[in-house]
Amino acid sequence: MxxxxxxxxxxxxxxxxxxxxxxxxxxxxxxxxxxxxxxxGSLVKDAKGTVVGSILIAQGFSKPEYLHPRPSAAGSGYDASASSGSNMGPLNETLIAREKTDADALRAENPGVTIPADAVTTSGSGLDPEISPANARFQAPRVAKARGLAVAQVQAVIDGQTQGPLLGFIGQPRVNVLAVNRALDARFPTGGKKGG
Structure with a gap:
């Protein structure tokens, strides 16, 4: 044996x-x-060497002087340990109500402007660090007003951080929210305010 x-x-x-x-x-x-x-983990560090995030994982920014990421269905929001979509279908009443509430708030903030789809819809993981260039442009007036800048100044930072499709044909153009917010802080400091 x-x-x-x-x-x-x-x-x-x-x-x-x-x-x-x-x-x-x-x-x-x-x-x-x-x-x-x-x-x-593609960690991003500040000038003091403190980790402030990852270029690969969204984090919540809610202050008006920052670009905001897509809404998150991960845990209570941007929780990397609970990465997931909502699994709600397009006819789910809860999803429709949440998207309507979000869209109404965005319309109040930006009257007369068309809201990009990714400003009110979550990604599959709930942690997508990137938004569409249309979503970034949509937010530029709010960011400019909060920072006391011209919209063109904010748009120039967004344009500088916009990435094209991978290899020129895979995927869509995209804007990394953390990269833009860090570039805004570097170029136009907000008097020591922290992101959040």
Whole structure:
């Protein structure tokens, strides 16, 4: 019986060491050497070295002087440990009511302006760090007013942070909310105000 178990035990031990230890360590080592920022979560740090966010995960900005991300269905909002969509269909009454409430608030803030779809709809993960250029342009007047700037100054920062489709044809143009907000703070400081 031992002669039948020995190959199974040896194989299990070998593959545990090979695939459970050696391979993950090798991949981690290559990732740390070749792509250290990405391997460590694409963290963004301020001038003092304090982590202020990740370029890959949305965080809530609610102050008027900042671009706001898409609404989040992740936990109580922008909770990376509860990443998910709402799983509500387009005819769900709760979803319709929430989107209507959000749209009404945006219309009150920006009368006479067409509201971009991604300003009231959540992403599949609830943590999408990017918005459409139309959504960013939609928010530019509010940001400019709160910072005491011309809309063109805010739009120039947004344009500088707008990314085109990957490889020129994959996906849509997009604007990273954290990148724009940090660029706004760097170019037009708000007297020490913090994002939030």
């Amino acid at each position: 031992l002669s039948h178990l020995r190959p199974a035990i040896v194989s299990m031990g070998l593959f545990t060491v090979l695939l459970g230890l050696a391979y993950p360590l090798a991949v981690t080592g290559v990732a740390q050497a070749a792509f250290p920022a990405q391997a460590n």
